[in-house]
Amino acid sequence: MRGITTDCTSCINANCFIKKHLHLEKMQDFVLEKTNYTCKKGQQFMIEGAPMQGLYFIYKGKVKVLKTGIYGKEQIVRLTTDGDTLGFRGFGTSNRYLVAASAIEDTVLCNFSNDVMHSILxxxxxxTYDMMLFYAEELNKSENRVKKIAQMNVRERVIDILLYLLKKFGHTNNLLNINLSRKEIADFAGTTDEQVTRILSSLKKEGVIKIVxxxxGLLQVDKLNNEIIEHK
Known part of the structure; x- marks a missing residue:
């Protein structure tokens, strides 16, 4: 990964955990100890099971978080973008990354080492208090996602992911601001590429999505929401 330099003071990511606490006097010293990296599209910077190298905060870009399942199949457990935090699942417990992470597009990262993070906490x-609340919120999201996946059929899971992508990344000219492959959608939905292709084709024929x-692009968001409303 190639190093660059970013300035926390001029950072516009209001949801970044570091940025939110930049007003605290003691934080001023710690932000000077961060390291920046640039990852190319497809580059993995966190390896599942590898020793922790601190926490990452996305300055700009998009990242998929992966977990290896049975038979070595990858499962996408989270998609992240500007301001999001990465690596916290193993921090302070196993001291090893419990998930992997790779860039979906060229991405700029801010890294705070284990020692720096421990000093901050x-x-x-x-x-520290806000970090505890953050962990609680992430645990709640994870539990809700597991529950939904268990109760939804494959079509509903794909629709749920499309709506999640719209909410998380937004859209431009009615096209989602993230371009996932059919395999990546399948890895997130817990199904196969073929199933995803068939479902997307069906949704396109029904006129609720478009593919360019x-x-x-999602053309009839209300109709898609209504199809999974019982799982909300």
């Missing part, structure tokens, strides 16, 4: 109570140069 020990010296800034407000940051492999990019997906």
């Amino acid at each position: 020990k010296s800034i109570p407000e940051f 140069n492999k990019k997906i």
Whole structure:
């Protein structure tokens, strides 16, 4: 990964955990100890089972978080973008990354080492308290997702993911601002590429989505929402 330099003060990611606490006097010293990296599309920067190298915060870009399932099949467990935090699942417990992460597009990362993160947590109570709430929220999201996946059929899971992508990344000219391959959608939905292709083709014929140069657009969001409303 190639290193660059970013400035936390001028960062526009209001949801970044570091940015939110930049007003605290003690944080000013810690942000000077961060390291920046640029990852090319497809480059993996966190390896499942590898020793922790601190937490990553996305300055700009998109990243998929992966977990290896049975028979070595990858499962996408989370999609992230500007301001999101990565690597927290193994922090302070196993000291190893419990998931992997790779860039969906060229991505700029801010990294705070294990030692720096431990120092922040020990010296800034407000940051530590907010981190605890963050963990609780992420656990709740994870549990809700597991519940939904267990109760939905494959078509509903694909629709749920399309709506999630719209909410998370937004759209431009009615096309989602993230371009996932059919395999990536399948890895997120817990199904096969073939199933995803058939479902997307069916949704296109029904006029609820459009596909332009492999990019997906949602044309009838209300109709898609109604199809999975019982799982909300």
